[in-house]
Amino acid sequence: MAAATTPGTLGRTLRGAGLDRVLPYLMLGPAIFLVLGVVVYPLIEGLRSSTGFFRFGRMVRSVGLDNYRQAFADPAFGEALLTTARFVFLAVTIETVLGLGLALLLAREGRFVRRIRATLILPMIVTPVVVGIVFRLIYASDVGMLASVAHLFGLNSPQILSNGDSAFWGLVILDVWEWTPLLFLILLAGIQSLPVEPFEAARVDGAGAWRTFVDHTLPLLRPTILVAVTLRAIEALTTFDQVYVLTRGGPGTSTQLISIYGYQTFFQFQQVGYAAAMLFIVALVVILASGFAVGLMRSRGR
Amino acid sequence: MTRDRLNRFAWGVGALTALLFAVTPLVWMLLTSVKSNREITQETSLIPQSLTTANYVSLFSGREFSAYLTNSVIVTALSVAIALALGTMAAYVLARFRLPFGVHRYVGFALLMVRLLPPVVIIIPIFLIAQQLGLLNTQLSLIVVYATFNVTIVVWMMESFFREIPVDLEEAAMVDGDTRFTAFRRIVLPLAAPGLVATGIFTAIATYNEFLFALVLTSTPAAETMPVGAATLIGRINVDWGAMSAAGVIGALPIVLFSVVVQRHLVRGLTMGAVKG
Numbered sequence: 001m002a003a004a005t006t007p008g009t010l011g012r013t014l015r016g017a018g019l020d021r022v023l024p025y026l027m028l029g030p031a032i033f034l035v036l037g038v039v040v041y042p043l044i045e046g047l048r049s050s051t052g053f054f055r056f057g058r059m060v061r062s063v064g065l066d067n068y069r070q071a072f073a074d075p076a077f078g079e080a081l082l083t084t085a086r087f088v089f090l091a092v093t094i095e096t097v098l099g100l101g102l103a104l105l106l107a108r109e110g111r112f113v114r115r116i117r118a119t120l121i122l123p124m125i126v127t128p129v130v131v132g133i134v135f136r137l138i139y140a141s142d143v144g145m146l147a148s149v150a151h152l153f154g155l156n157s158p159q160i161l162s163n164g165d166s167a168f169w170g171l172v173i174l175d176v177w178e179w180t181p182l183l184f185l186i187l188l189a190g191i192q193s194l195p196v197e198p199f200e201a202a203r204v205d206g207a208g209a210w211r212t213f214v215d216h217t218l219p220l221l222r223p224t225i226l227v228a229v230t231l232r233a234i235e236a237l238t239t240f241d242q243v244y245v246l247t248r249g250g251p252g253t254s255t256q257l258i259s260i261y262g263y264q265t266f267f268q269f270q271q272v273g274y275a276a277a278m279l280f281i282v283a284l285v286v287i288l289a290s291g292f293a294v295g296l297m298r299s300r301g302r
Numbered sequence: 303m304t305r306d307r308l309n310r311f312a313w314g315v316g317a318l319t320a321l322l323f324a325v326t327p328l329v330w331m332l333l334t335s336v337k338s339n340r341e342i343t344q345e346t347s348l349i350p351q352s353l354t355t356a357n358y359v360s361l362f363s364g365r366e367f368s369a370y371l372t373n374s375v376i377v378t379a380l381s382v383a384i385a386l387a388l389g390t391m392a393a394y395v396l397a398r399f400r401l402p403f404g405v406h407r408y409v410g411f412a413l414l415m416v417r418l419l420p421p422v423v424i425i426i427p428i429f430l431i432a433q434q435l436g437l438l439n440t441q442l443s444l445i446v447v448y449a450t451f452n453v454t455i456v457v458w459m460m461e462s463f464f465r466e467i468p469v470d471l472e473e474a475a476m477v478d479g480d481t482r483f484t485a486f487r488r489i490v491l492p493l494a495a496p497g498l499v500a501t502g503i504f505t506a507i508a509t510y511n512e513f514l515f516a517l518v519l520t521s522t523p524a525a526e527t528m529p530v531g532a533a534t535l536i537g538r539i540n541v542d543w544g545a546m547s548a549a550g551v552i553g554a555l556p557i558v559l560f561s562v563v564v565q566r567h568l569v570r571g572l573t574m575g576a577v578k579g
Binding site for chain 2: 019020023024025027028030031032034035037038039040041042043045046049057101102105106116117118119120121122123124125126127128129130132133134135136137138140142143145148149152177181182185186188189227231234237238240241244245259262263266267272275276279280282283286287290291293294
């Protein structure tokens with residue numbers, strides 16, 4: 001600092017320099033403090049709970065890894081995992097195909113197109129609990145929208161939520177309705193940032209729309225698709241709100257996703273240690289998937 | 303020429319189908335909410351024959367629903383504000399400073415790991431800790447939990463924004479006599495405003511919509527938020543479809559209004575939040 005000749009500026013510079021030295025810690029501190037208190041500490045407590053046996057909300061003794069062994073021996077846990085995997089696979093696949101179609105359809109500019117886009121993302125903004133309500137109003141066997149439509153054509157009301165298979169598909173369709181917009185948005189951003197040259201070259205060569213899509217759009221878009229699919233799949237793995245409102249996991253266990261089973265194990269059956277262990281296993285799966293996603297994003301230079 | 307027209311026709315059909323698919327379920331909820339219960343259960347008409355506000359009146363006849371609304375607004379506003387304040391500061395440090403022993407790198411990585419952790423994994427310990435501290439069923443517990451999750455999103459989103467702002471600008475301000483913090487406040491923050499807006503929108507929507515933590519941590523209208531209120535209401539009434547649809551409309555209304563207000567920044571906020579957050 002060349003200007004530090006008069007005592008006044010020198011003092012200010014010194015004070016400034018002193019403060020500047022601790023400044024990064026002062027600015028970083030509060031955020032780290034929050035995360036340590038609200039995530040890291042509970043995480044450690046949770047690990048401890050997952051090795052404990054609880055009575056009336058208190059850990060009475062340690063049982064080592066018994067809770068984890070119980071999880072792998074529990075057919076309901078395995079079934080919930082399987083249901084979740086089926087749900088995620090079906091929902092995310094359909095969402096990706098529809099989202100990609102929509103993104104291709106609406107990857108152009110104009111006020112009208114912007115309006116359409118803004119309307120299409122409504123489902124992903126609406127509160128998930130409300131989405132659950134919306135689909136109960138659609139599926140309700142006596143008064144729902146589908147029942148009313150069927151009535152109009154003189155058909156019997158479809159019994160969607162009282163049958164295991166159709167309830168499961170009802171949940172998949174709910175998820176598709178709610179989250180296709182997310183895939184659409186991410187893929188749209190991807191399409192809009194594609195280089196122009198290959199497409200101009202293809203047009204000069206007289207390639208048709210389908211060939212251009214298969215030869216250029218799809219390969220260039222592959223990284224974005226992978227990221228979008230992974231991100232959506234990770235979130236779908238812990239779907240809870242909509243199931244809680246729509247079916248609570250029923251009928252039977254047909255829509256019992258892993259988070260619903262964990263919640264019920266904790267709140268209804270009061271098996272605190274077992275529920276904690278179960279959720280840790282789920283977290284492990286999700287973290288592995290996330291690590292995969294982060295790797296993908298890094299490799300794209302984001 | 304005809305091929306062109308055919309293309310445009312196909313485009314219109316596609317766009318219209320998508321719009322109908324997205325909007326019809328919401329419209330059906332809205333229509334149900336203004337039908338009388340007799341019409342809902344007996345006539346199964348698609349379009350309401352006579353409009354009624356009875357469902358909304360009965361919804362707000364108890365105090366609960368206005369309480370849910372207030373709780374949601376308070377909890378969302380405070381937790382987003384806290385997260386933006388603390389998160390931007392932390393993100394700035396991570397974007398600009400090289401701390402001894404590579405602390406900044408570890409912190410950045412740790413915050414990212416926290417962000418990737420599915421929240422459901424700490425729901426049980428959070429409940430037990432809140433119980434021990436006597437914080438169950440308080441707005442405070444929700445504000446603290448949401449602020450923390452939001453902070454990790456803010457750091458993750460804002461860090462890249464700060465990196466894109468040239469360092470020269472702050473250095474010039476500091477040569478002119480600003481302290482580093484003043485330079486951050488006066489020069490960097492205004493330049494990062496678009497990022498702040500996008501981040502704020504994403505976190506506000508996610509916070510208002512959050513259900514699991516609110517369900518576990520709160521149990522009466524003293525602290526219950528709108529999603530919990532709506533879910534418990536429909537758990538209680540079960541077949542009162544009019545009230546259920548009105549609750550759905552009221553539950554969704556604040557967030558839909560909010561997104562209309564911020565419409566210009568919405569798509570950007572959601573896309574960035576999804577990819578980055």
